[in-house]
Amino acid sequence: MPEIAGFNTRAIHAGQEPDSLTGAVAVPIYQTSTYKQDGVGGLRGGYEYSRSANPTRTALETALAAAEGGARGLAFASGLAAEDTLLRTVCQPGDHILLPDDAYGGTFRLVASVFARWGVEYTPVSLGDLDAVRAAVRPTTRVIWCETPTNPLLGIADIAGLADVARANELLLAVDNTFASPYLQQPLALGADVVVHSTTKYLGGHSDVVGGALVAADAELGERLAFHQNAMGSVAGPFDSWLVLRGLKTLGVRMDRHCANAAAVVDFLAAHDAVSAVHYPGLDTHPGHAVAAAQMRDFGGMISFRLNGTSSQSGEDLALAVCAGVEIFTLGESLGGVESLIEHPARMTHASVANSPLAVPADLVRLSVGIEDVDDLIADLDQALAQALERGAHSSASTA
Template identity: 75%
Template sequence: MGNPIDGSAPDQLGFNSRAIHAGQEPDPLTGSVVVPIYQTSTYKQDGVGGLRGGYEYSRSGNPTRTALEECLAAVEGGARGMAFASGLAAEDTLLRTLCVPGDHMLLPDDAYGGTYRLVARVLTRWGIEFTPVPMHDSGAVAAAIQPNTRVIWVETPTNPLLNIVDIAALAEVSRQHQTLLVVDNTFASPYLQQPLALGADIVVHSTTKYLGGHSDVVGGAVVTRDPEIGEQVAFHQNAMGAVSGPFDSWLVLRGIKTLGVRMDRHCSNAEQIVRFLSQHPAVSSVLYPGLPTHPHHEVAARQMTGFGGMVSFRVRGGEEAALKVCGLTRLFTLGESLGGIESLIEHPARMTHASVAGSELEVPGDLVRLSVGIEDIKDLLADLTAALA
């Protein structure tokens, strides 16, 4: 789908213009301003090897997915974007592309539970070694690098403790030690943070979250700064096959169009909820990078354009009190995932991070995580007031 807007010149247009137009030129056949859903598995060839537009089979390429992949590259400022069936499919394909048995990687000591499970229980059986490290401490990261270290894996903000990692500082460490810096940008989204511009080599996303934005699709993405690495990942994407289907690609593409305006509202609502929670007697502490008291606030303010819609807090009274709060909200839906237009509440220790229980990544039992949606703020505050009472 020829398009004058692509990931190779990300500074020509503003973020919202790229989100709406990159990879999405009006359909040449009908003039449709929305990319069609090419719900097909195969394509007619004009003679053996005579491909129309380069398409032969939808695992290898599909026009709807191509539009999404061009848009992903454009909004992240990368050379190549690839769309996957889920965030973990993207992570698995990427790590099997970058690493071989015997390689070592550094993992955050507060990583997302699914990432930890993939690395610790799947990839270690394939011969990958890993070390958990506090990624906000660049000195600790440098000290943990081994001769066989291939990847430094970063989340920022982290899930669910909302720690912040200095991407530029770790990019320098990574360059000095000839490793690859991968940043999971799911919590911030490309609207609030641009890891590739800060020196990262690769960005990953669960597009299920803010990029899709409506809790109606599961997907993942990889965006690379180096075209050659992009080609390698694309080869494995096709070889391993965990690709995003046409309808899922269309849903994520639709979500990206409104990412900027949604993130503005997510951030605004989250900031007001943080002010409320910070003064509530039932709350012992609030974890949010926008707070001046957050230990990494200055780094967040430097590398992000907003502090996001994710808020975590600890409840006085321990785990049982936290569980009670999670069960009493009405507008905040008790559920896993995040980044949708509706507000969600969850208990990480029992839900999203149950897989790290008993490990060095175990999260506190009194912790509650909010994904703050775009509802009217007065209604969200009333719901939390009732639940905390």
């Protein structure tokens, strides 16, 4: 087979040759825990026990490495399982981690409530400010943990700039690429050491699987991660691997639609009087727009926005009313599926960072824009905003 350059071709074919026995085009689901050995130590294809390796998971891990342009891909039971394995591989008690100052709540909880008890220290820092990152590095710092775009404020970090800081200080740069996906952004090509994914999101793409992944740029790091993956055991099962593998095949075409729909929704929100701010890196006014335009193919399907309070209700009350008033958007956590989701981060996905330096605004709403007809999505938000404002006006009138 000739060398494959295109993303979509790699996503469909890497690690997914037709089955040698039957010619089946789809990778089989090897729903087995163990394998017959041809004599003691005589393994067929290197498989002995499915915690250590499974052919369906191998296909996914090969495809993930190809999608991100890495040396080794590894699939896990969840995104947090992948994060936990990575940090336990490269950190030890007494080490220090730099986190985004608007990191995903689950990542902050893992570091602040689990690793901190193990003696690992951390500092939240604005990763968009490279001078601030340099100033936060300590002799004990081991990892710069980057999300770009961030969850839920859609902050942007300069991956190549962070890679320079990491190399100058002999640190590992890990990039959570979940919001962008490998179709929109290639952190390893920009100098990152390892990419992290919640494959539950855009890679799976259909809200029917929970999973995680690591892709290492360097084969030696990949081997170390693979050892800990097996030793810790939080691996993706064969059916979950198959679902993510199936989702990966259509990632490119889905992301094109997510991005186009999100851009139209952003235009609507930015012009609405009830909206005080829209967080989306595709906006010229976004502080990270130039960096995002340079390192991303497009700006993604995630949006967050804040709401103006009125004389009768706070911005938080209005945000909650909008979340309750939508009919096509589904109120729910997670993101990256074909269906559009809406949520209130302060009370839902980011409740774990309440009263911390990473607390998110109470008037913030987060959207995962799906691939429905965009006119329907805009009409749904329009009616939800109108209904919320009208309810507040009635409430004010009744108390006057």
